[in-house]
Amino acid sequence: MTGTELYSILDPFLIWIFRIPSQAWLGFVFGITWICLLTTVIGELSMAGAYFINKRHFAGNSHDMVQNHNLSVQALGCKNKEAWKACNQLANDAFGKNFFSHIALFASSLWPVPFAIGWLYYRFSGVNFSVPFAGEVGPSFIFIPSYILFRYLFGKLKPWIPVFRTIKRKIKENEDAGGTMLSYADLMQDSKKKQAEQAG
């Protein structure tokens, strides 16, 4: 199947909303909003699915990273540079695995976006969009910032949206099981507390 064939299949599901208002620019705003909503919801559900299928793997990676990092912070508190180097190296190795597996996870939330952009070019490549300061641009110049803003707002609203609220809570529970990362600020607080105890 080629890209063009795919866009022609998607066309009826996407174009209908653009045609509702009689004014073309309003139709375009409705349409872009609809596409942002579709891509965000499908993407977020895909990411949740990908996460829960391998939640033990993600939790394990996170646990290794957090545990070794916390040990390195404690080693610093004990002024043990060799232990710090060893624990930090292991933490960095675990971080590398965690980083790339999260890149793959986030890709799972972005997969609808290129198809949406491709469809926009299939439908609107002949249209001249003029934007102040930038001149003539393609539809992706309008869609991409709209999608980013929509996604950001959706993230803020998630605690109030039924299914996504549950997903967010369950992911947090799974990640928190790996422990909380200590920061160097925690070390400073411990040190200040100790000094206060000794002075008192």
Place this chain on the structure above:
Amino acid sequence: MKNRKYFAIAAVLAALVCLMATPALADRLAEAIAEAKPAGEPGYMQIPGAPNLNVIIGLFWAVWVGWIFSTVGAFGGIMAGVGHITIYGLGDYAKSFKKTMKLNKVVTDSIRVSNQWLVGCSAALSSFNYFKAGRLVAPLGIALAIGSVGGSWLVPILTAGKISLKAYLGYFGLFVLFLGCYLFYETTPAGQNKKKAAKKAAKAFQDSVKNHTEDNVDQGVKVVTFTPTKCVFTFFGVEFSFNPLIPVVGGFFIAALASFLGVGGGFLLVPFLTSVAGLPMYLVAGTSALAVFVGMVNSIASYMLLKQTPVEWSLIGAELVGIVIGSMIGPRTSKYIPDIWLKRLFVVLAVYVGVRYCSKGFLGYSIVPPF
């Protein structure tokens, strides 16, 4: 609060670069097609006679890429590049035009941008989440980003429209061979012993510590000496040193290479920060995501706005789906395949791909089958 301010500055810098880029007034692809005069049914990017990219093939290749991302980690970007060049037949198609023709270079640039999109989008969200978690130590990130922006801005300006597929293949092959050597080192006894020693030391410390800390007279960071090439400081009384030039120069070369070859740079950057620079993991997490993100935004903006390189979107979409599937399968299979055998498999693949592309690129023919 301070970190948010620095992140906002970095984001504004990235946005400024994008906005300052002049949108192309001429249709670069149309010019290239007019010059080449290809014949036949419209295919890739609507070029007459170009191969029709089957998104299903793209999907299956990306499943392999996703599997690698979730098991070994860094090799994924290279595999994406291999896919674009070989599996989709784009490489041979671009080669069919004479080296001097613009169409050869437009297709090469398109391959590079397609690679960048895959990793760039994902790194963007990673950065944002690390920033939200407050793990972004911005000054170091900014230093890396300055190097990255420099490298990834200059390279597209200097090379977009100038690299023929033959040259690109050769350099890509060299990079893959280097990757094979790096992975091979990790499977040798020397590479393995380093990790075993670290594990032993960490366990010994864990068993002995029991939340004991010494009385800390020195708190926080105290700079002992600072020169352009060496900074010595103490942190909680423990002495560290680093070369300030390393983050900037390292960021520059990694971003330049990533921008030139069109692969993520994450493979180079993460080991650079963790092994070469030896930074605390706390600093590495957010800073590597930020630097990768800024470098990506810059490269893609440079290619798309400055030189108007077209992108086949359905191909990227199919690849992202494939990555998702592959990264779901990967953790399951890694239970049955030990880490060291995964790395050995990739070393063999890296050597094969590296030798094939190097010889095709620099000699004009492959010295490994299929010839």
